[in-house]
Amino acid sequence: PRSRIQPVIETALDEAEARGIAAKAVTPFLLQRIFELTDGRSLVANTALVLNNARLAAQIAAELV
Template sequence: MGSGEHDRILDAALAEADTAGLRGKAVTPFLLGRIVELSGGRSLEVNLDLARNNVRVAAEVAIAWAARR
């Protein structure tokens, strides 16, 4: 998903949240759901890839840190 598509989808989801009168902690779950819907699931795949990469990097850091002891 390119930055232009991301921005378009985010703007649309934010406008929908505003139109629905959502405020506070209700906004985040709404946005996450709408962004997944509007992106055809691509945003979920990107987020899962990021989470997997974070786990990989954390494991590398842990291994390197443990090797120093």
């Protein structure tokens, strides 16, 4: 739920800013830090998102053919 992940994201963003992490280094830092702060639970959610995006992309591609 948003109420659970939002504080984690804000913490990770604050840490990135405090450490001077910028540009292309931000996303990998955030993903790793959120993974750490959620004891790995964010990986399950991110994996599900990737799989759903791939499934949707395949459906769209099939419709275009």
